[in-house]
Amino acid sequence: MNAFSRRGACPALSAPMQTGDGLLVRLNPVAGGLSPKQLIGLGESALRHGNGIMEVTARGSLQIRGLTAESARLLAAEVDALGIAVRSGVPVETGPLAGIDPQEIADPRPLAGRIRTAIEEVGLTARLGPKVSVVVDGGGQLTMDSVTADVRLKATRTGTDILWSVSVSGNGRSAKPLSTVDPDAARDIAVAALRMVAEKGREAHTRDLSARQLASLAGWHSFAPPSVLPDISPTRGEISSFTADSLLVANPRVSTSASGETVGDGSISPLVGEMSGRTEGGAVERPHPPIGLFNLDTSHALGIGLPYGSMPAQPLVDLTKQAANLCATEIRLAPGRALLFLGLSPSACASLQATATTVGFVTSAADPRTRIAACPGTPACASGRIATRDIAETIAKQSPDLFDASLTLHISGCAKGCAHPGAAALTVVGDENGAGLVVDGTAKALPAGYRPGYDAARGVAAIAAAVRERHPGETAAACLARLGAANVAELYRRNQ
Numbered sequence: 001m002n003a004f005s006r007r008g009a010c011p012a013l014s015a016p017m018q019t020g021d022g023l024l025v026r027l028n029p030v031a032g033g034l035s036p037k038q039l040i041g042l043g044e045s046a047l048r049h050g051n052g053i054m055e056v057t058a059r060g061s062l063q064i065r066g067l068t069a070e071s072a073r074l075l076a077a078e079v080d081a082l083g084i085a086v087r088s089g090v091p092v093e094t095g096p097l098a099g100i101d102p103q104e105i106a107d108p109r110p111l112a113g114r115i116r117t118a119i120e121e122v123g124l125t126a127r128l129g130p131k132v133s134v135v136v137d138g139g140g141q142l143t144m145d146s147v148t149a150d151v152r153l154k155a156t157r158t159g160t161d162i163l164w165s166v167s168v169s170g171n172g173r174s175a176k177p178l179s180t181v182d183p184d185a186a187r188d189i190a191v192a193a194l195r196m197v198a199e200k201g202r203e204a205h206t207r208d209l210s211a212r213q214l215a216s217l218a219g220w221h222s223f224a225p226p227s228v229l230p231d232i233s234p235t236r237g238e239i240s241s242f243t244a245d246s247l248l249v250a251n252p253r254v255s256t257s258a259s260g261e262t263v264g265d266g267s268i269s270p271l272v273g274e275m276s277g278r279t280e281g282g283a284v285e286r287p288h289p290p291i292g293l294f295n296l297d298t299s300h301a302l303g304i305g306l307p308y309g310s311m312p313a314q315p316l317v318d319l320t321k322q323a324a325n326l327c328a329t330e331i332r333l334a335p336g337r338a339l340l341f342l343g344l345s346p347s348a349c350a351s352l353q354a355t356a357t358t359v360g361f362v363t364s365a366a367d368p369r370t371r372i373a374a375c376p377g378t379p380a381c382a383s384g385r386i387a388t389r390d391i392a393e394t395i396a397k398q399s400p401d402l403f404d405a406s407l408t409l410h411i412s413g414c415a416k417g418c419a420h421p422g423a424a425a426l427t428v429v430g431d432e433n434g435a436g437l438v439v440d441g442t443a444k445a446l447p448a449g450y451r452p453g454y455d456a457a458r459g460v461a462a463i464a465a466a467v468r469e470r471h472p473g474e475t476a477a478a479c480l481a482r483l484g485a486a487n488v489a490e491l492y493r494r495n496q
């Protein structure tokens, strides 16, 4: 009997996933946020039924760890009793300040709601894989540019009109632009793209769509009425390589984006992946960390980060109780492993921020922990070979000057690399030989040097010492490149 979801599936409340420290559930409130009372209740449930570890993922989902089959059922009942409706179906995500940010171009929530409804109406949820997602980004102080998605809709102002720029397969920088259209057309193109993906099977994403399919999506409204969504998918196996230029389609109702396709710059981010032992789809880059104070005209939002996306439930409960006393109205989960406390006065923000700093939350965007990606590692994950979080804490304390804006470190319990699937300037990865160091590669690469796992921070300290001596004006990443991978690995390996 296996009532639990397989790896790669979505560890929803109704289908928890087995991990190294028991069952894990992930939930997203339909309302987008939680009341203080609800978050306090969730934290108390996590303490009662799990191992007391709560997480916010790179995409802004809440996770509760260390459950058993029975306790997961009790947790689900308590979530229900708290009045928390959780999202199911294809994720259609909006920004953490959606609808309340005076700087946003458009409130994305109505369009997101219409897309959700359309997805259900055409029965797509069961036909799409669990990692297929849609982002509807209204712009503003906290955009969704860092979050990857199969389909992206971004509000754009054209004169007095607000249109939606539609792109597929990527984040705000790497997604391939299709067209810029009105909300009805944006909804139809999004759903049509998902239908094409569904035709290719549950493993498919929009990256698997062919040039012909993408061109048809870009020109969708030149030949189809908005309410009709015919399945125009080609046969399976039709392949796929295309460029943005190939999508230029003349259409009086559609203004095709003039921007060329961009690709990620390979920069390192602590935001990719998540902490469950499986990826959620990932995210790259963080131009505007959701940490600090955000002006909402009549009140403020205070963004507080969870170090490496994780925090024991008790300090989170205590912090939320203080927020409630300070008249916080809502807590939203934010991509970038953070929580946004809403409805606070400036003095209340200062008070809450001071407490959060004291108990170990991330309250400054300059905190070196925001530059370290660390999965749960051992003992939380059964696949882990090194104590990733302990190593990360030691490095953040001992070598904070390693982390200028050019460099992030990935600490991975094993070669799977859940916390940062892409390449990083420095990756410490656990395997049967100890803590290996990969320079400018992924956790899957062959390490260039090893130390015992308990001693990895000392090796990184030697690298930090060398970086400290860098040339005037040189970034940490440039310094490492100048030193060369072999020398960096030698520094790591030799430091006593």
Ligand code: SF4
Binding pocket: 275, 276, 277, 278, 375, 376, 377, 378, 381, 382, 383, 384, 385, 412, 413, 414, 415, 416, 417, 418, 419
């Ligand atoms: S990288 Fe390995 S140790 Fe870390 S969470 Fe993923 S599977 Fe577990």
